[in-house]
Amino acid sequence: MKKIAKERSLGEQAYDIIKQSIISGDLSPGDVLPEEKVAGDLGISRTPLREALQLLAQDGLIVMEKGKRAVVASYSPSEALDYLEVRSVLEAYNIQTIEFTLDEALISDLEKNIEMQERTIKDLDYQEFNDLDLAFHLLLAERNKNKTLAEMIKQLNKGVNRAFLLLSKTLPISVKDAVEEHKSIVNALKDRDISLAKIKMEYHMQQVGKRIQIYLKEGEF
Structure with a gap:
């Protein structure tokens, strides 16, 4: 019921x-x-x-x-890149430090999140996608015993994601790429390959930065 x-x-x-x-x-x-x-x-x-x-x-x-x-609030695209630079370091470090807290429950939550991401793409609901993107990264961050680190990642994610919220008309390609990058991180975690998962997270962060740079060049901000 x-x-x-x-x-x-x-x-x-x-x-x-x-x-x-x-x-x-x-x-x-x-x-x-x-x-x-x-x-x-x-x-x-x-x-x-x-x-x-x-x-x-x-x-x-x-x-x-x-x-x-x-x-x-006013918003400078350079702020998103500044947030991303710090976020890249913290998120890669976080992958390294949550190895012993990995379990089936976390993997399941991450996979369910990705399924919902894919649903929002079909529905063209990019605001909801951004919320789910934030939630995906927080699922990983919240496994860290260092709650200050988790809170920092949360705030940095919001700074970057706001840039994409304000660029909703440019998102269709970006979100599909982001989902595939998320999948590659989860697949590495499922295999307990922490080194590969870290590399996949670093790659994801690099791609986010490249997407922001593309929008800057196109004058989308």
Whole structure:
């Protein structure tokens, strides 16, 4: 028997709507988000709106400062490359250090995540793909006993993934490549070949960097 699905909170729904407005370009960097007006436009009170704004701030999509109105964050493509440089080192190191925590449950979770990634590609849902991409890397990071490392990888992933969220029209080829790279990492882990898994992760990070560079050259940012 299926469990009754709980409805998503108003704050979570507001988060999705505002996030999509930023990704689509309806809201531009520097746009101010007055709470009273935005809450009125969404038909909700300020309390769930503030929940949504906090989530957006955590994603780096808006900037919130005490005593000031929330503002849509500006974004430099060079930031994504800076995040990626540090992320590449940490993610490769993480592969090395989680060897003794590998089990069938983790492999199963990674494979299920990849299956959902492939489904989002068929549905052309690139926002959901980015969320799953983040989740894929966090499944690996969270196996590390060093929780500070896991949190750093999480934040660095958000910095890089935001670049791709804002480039949704260029994603169809990129996401397919990313899925294949994810599969190669998991296959190496299934074989308990940690050295190969590390190499595959490093390759994946290199390819992400190349994709960002291509967009920079094409002036997509």
